Amino acid sequence: MTRSRYTAGGALATALLMTPALLFGASPAAAAETDSPINVGADGSVATDPAYDGPQITEIRVINEQKYLEIYWDRYVDEIEAVSPSNITLTNGDETVALTPKPASGRTDTIFFDQNNKQMAATDANSMERLPDDLHLASIAYTGTIDMSKPLTLTVTGSAIVDEQGRQAKDAVYTDVPKLDYYTQSVTTETGIVVKANARVAPETLTLAAEQVDVELAKTETGIAQQMADFGCSLAVYASRENAYLIPEHRGGYDPEMYDVEGYGGSTYNNCVSSISERNVLRTRGNADPFLNTSYPNENILIHEFGHAVRLVGIETMDDTTLSDEFYAAYENAYLTGLWPNTYAIGNSDEFFATLSAIWFNVMAEKPDWSDGVRSPINTRAELKEYDPTSYAFFEKIYPADLTLPAPWDEPAPDEYHGDYTELPEQEPRVSATDVEFGRDLFRISTQTVSGDFQIDRFAGDANHPDRDVCVWFTWGDGVWSIDYDNGLYTISASDGSGVLSAISDTEVRYAGIEADATDDAQKWRLSPDTSTPDAPFDGQLINEANGRALTLSDRAATGVSLTLGTADEGTRWMLEDTTRTEAQGTAAYITPVTVTLTPRAQDAEAEPAATRATGVHAAAAAQDAVTIDVAQQGFTLPDITDVFGADWSRDGYTFSGWRVVSDDSILPADWVIPDGTTALSLEAVWEPASVTPPTTDPAEPGDADGADEGTSPGNAADPASDAAGELPRTGADIAGTVAAAVLALMAGAGLMLMRRRNSAGNRQ
Missing domain, CATH: 3.40.390 (Collagenase (Catalytic Domain))
Incomplete structure (x- = not known):
């Protein structure tokens, strides 16, 4: 306890002693000093200090072939800190070059090449294990352009970069960084x-x-x-x-x-x-x-x-x-x-x-x-x-048939086995995605062709259409899209937030730089299931909500082919794979598109009007029309009868009992889910007549003597309306008794006549 108090007191005293120095602008004695700038050689080489035992940079350059800054070290250093833009700053004249940070996991453009790379060693691939002992390369991607007519300077916070023994590199500034060819x-x-x-x-x-x-x-x-x-x-x-x-x-x-x-x-x-x-x-x-x-x-x-x-x-x-x-x-x-x-x-x-x-x-x-x-x-x-x-x-x-490859490949591969066997290709197993979280999961948008499966990627790869920024590529890696879903409409955004896939005309689509706008139908897509392929329940056409045009390949499916918009019958069949759920479920997991028709009355009720096809959240034209809409199995819930995609289908005199599948009498539970494998479905509303309560007799009704107006005799009350019409005045008397007596008299007379006829007939016999 005494030692702790002493330490705290010493710290306080030191702080008080330093205060005047700080106020007068003097630097604290503990602050690290940066050495004079280090000039980089024209070949990228950097002179090292033989007296310094910490890690040192031996070469720096920006390469011509691609946008990479390369920093070579004399040993393995912390592979995360060595490529972090927090520790590395590249300036071109007065401008700071944007360096690309390395993500914690997954694919990356920025990486530390070293046989001791710990991230790589932890994988089954360990693709850096073979690298030479003397290669310790921090390869850092950058964006933008570099103007070599302006000085290129690298500032390194070396104190954050340590070797395996914990020794720090120096904080340093490197000037005249060259731009060189990687290939020599x-x-x-x-x-x-x-x-x-x-x-x-x-x-x-x-x-x-x-x-x-x-x-x-x-x-x-x-x-x-x-x-x-x-x-x-x-x-x-x-x-x-x-x-x-x-x-x-x-x-x-x-x-x-x-x-x-x-x-x-x-x-x-x-x-x-x-x-x-x-x-x-x-x-x-x-x-x-x-x-x-x-x-x-x-x-x-x-x-x-x-x-x-x-x-x-x-x-x-x-x-x-x-x-x-x-x-x-x-x-x-x-x-x-x-x-x-x-x-x-x-x-x-x-x-x-x-x-x-x-x-x-x-x-x-x-x-x-x-x-x-x-x-x-x-x-x-x-x-x-x-x-x-x-x-x-x-x-x-x-290819030539009369030439042989040069040695050592002039010796052909061994040919010991032969055979003639055919078997149709087995299709990749696919399942419906479960527990989908739209807006959070990653998605791959792909199409299945004879040439293989291709996915939509976020880059311009079509040499014939360099202005287009999306094309297809053979399926690889994880998904690169994020998808939001609302009542049958999908908003497809780049997973890195760089844009939203949108129709910019009746033929062109783009994503880069387009900001999300919930009111813009050009950013919304409907996945209409292809019912002609019942064995492929996950595919459908992506129809743009603004113009009704379908997303389609501009050419035969191949790597680098770009996308365009065409008529619905020209549309490419796409599948939305939830790659987040694929990893969790262990099998490729997909969104299931389903066409749902909702009918306001059961078929045994009065005739229904023709169905109106709704697109997304747009309701049927009339409040009581049937409606057909394309939905995601994973995003569909039974609608409230007062809000069927925007329409109120409630009926006077009836109580809504629930929904049922057409031709099935069972009412569906509120948490019902569309069955797997379904591509089209018809639901109808079920109703019961509303219960009617019989009216009760009001003692104050007119004609009730007890309820007559005070001071007016029912028998003497005049009817002004009758007088005005020139009709005989109503007496207000109750004639029901008189009518009943007359009816009874007639019935009695008829009975006596019937008895007399029967007696006469009996006498004749």
């Missing part, structure tokens, strides 16, 4: 393709890769090679101890869960850059360092990945669609006839093209049967001709 060497193939790499790749590897590209593109009369060269297609080779995600064009959207691949395909959306690992180019096998060996000793990944660019750039961008149409017909034939079952190839048209490219050059691995899910017994050109002659005929038009 390249060769150009005879067919016009640039093969490039950084300094970690051996020059002879580039030469070998270029030779493989020239064999793949040798049939120049097709125009494919020239088309690719015109688009600036290139092949990036990365070192055996690097991973594909270091390639600038493939760095964006880094998925920590994605395994360590040996290459990626090129397309117009990534500057037509394909990538390949040096270890596969060299076909390295049996090295003592396992990270130097290819994982695919019998599979040429260059032919496969560069094959993606052959199709997506070399063929699909041609004005003449002949080759594109022929390929699509070959794939469709294979899909619909059950060829290539349980293989990677049949999954979508892109992988079909790339896989069969490797088979054409006899550099595809095989499996003994058709149960692998990736490979099959068919892995050579000769087997392709026999098993799938339609596809063989197409590839014969674009």
Whole structure:
């Protein structure tokens, strides 16, 4: 206790002693001082201090190929703090460059490349495990533009960045940061393709890769090679101890869960850059360092990945669609006839093209049967001709049949197994999403085609329509949309808050920069179920509420195809997958669109007027019309009879008992849910006559002697109305007794006459 009091007293005394200094503007002695600015070399190098034992920066640059700031350290440092904009500030002249923060989880554009990256090590993929010991790269994405005519300066709060021993880096300012090429060497193939790499790749590897590209593109009369060269297609080779995600064009959207691949395909959306690992180019096998060996000793990944660019750039961008149409017909034939079952190839048209490219050059691995899910017994050109002659005929038009790949890929993959088996593709299991939270869950908007499933993504990927900011891509990752729902209408917003999907005309849609407006029907969409596909209960057309036009692909489904608006019969069939619920339920979980018809009276009541189709919250034209509306199974509740989508259906003289399904007498409970698998449903209101209470006799009614006006005799009261009409005056007397007596007399007389007739008849007998 004494020590605590002493410490507190000492702190107070220190504060009091410091007060005059603070008032007079002196700096506290404990404040850290920043060293003089450090000049960055023209090559990005930074001089280090050999006397300092804390972490130090060795190189800084902004790269030309993509928007990344690269900061190289001399060791592993805190992977979160090293890329945090809180600790890193980049200024361009007087302007601060906007750096992209790294999210706590999921895909990211900003990442720390290091074999000791703890986030990556915690995943099954651990895609950074192979990185070299001397690579410690903070790769930070930025937005906007950099003007290199103005100075580029980096300020680092090093005290927040520590190594594994807890030693801090220095607070420092780095001036004259250069903008440099990531690739430092390249060769150009005879067919016009640039093969490039950084300094970690051996020059002879580039030469070998270029030779493989020239064999793949040798049939120049097709125009494919020239088309690719015109688009600036290139092949990036990365070192055996690097991973594909270091390639600038493939760095964006880094998925920590994605395994360590040996290459990626090129397309117009990534500057037509394909990538390949040096270890596969060299076909390295049996090295003592396992990270130097290819994982695919019998599979040429260059032919496969560069094959993606052959199709997506070399063929699909041609004005003449002949080759594109022929390929699509070959794939469709294979899909619909059950060829290539349980293989990677049949999954979508892109992988079909790339896989069969490797088979054409006899550099595809095989499996003994058709149960692998990736490979099959068919892995050579000769087997392709026999098993799938339609596809063989197409590839014969674009690839050479008389050339062999250079060593070490001149040795074909082993071919021990053969087979001829077909089986129609098994569809992905899909279920209705449960416990959906509109406005909070993430959604994927996708369409199912013969070429595979494509999702709507938030970027401009259509070279023919660069002004459009949404296109489709093969399904990947989690959803990128947030959806709000209200009475049959969906508002589709970017999950990062960057805009709302809206119709901006009768043909165009956009999302970026459009602010949410609950009164704007152009931002609202109705998912109308496609009843022609009962085996696919989750698909439907997205109809814009403002113009009634349907969201549709502008071309045949393929990567990068943009979206437009067309007539309802032209609309693409879309599915809304709640990826948040998919993760929770363990199976792809979807919103179920249902067309519901509500009828105000049961069918056994009087005839109903014709149904009026409501769109969203707009009610039927007349208050008592039947109404048909497209709803989400997960968002539908039985309406109150006084507010049926805006109309009051209550009836005088009747009590509303509830709703029932047409042809079913059971009244539905208030918490009733539309059954799974339902695409259309008719409900009708059930009524009961309101109970009527008999009227009671009022003692003050006229004609009651006890209730007559005081001082007036009922027998003498005159009727002014009768007098005015010239009628005989009413006496006010009660004649009911007289009438009753007359009736009784008549009945008695009739009875006597009947008796006399019977007596007469008896006498005659």
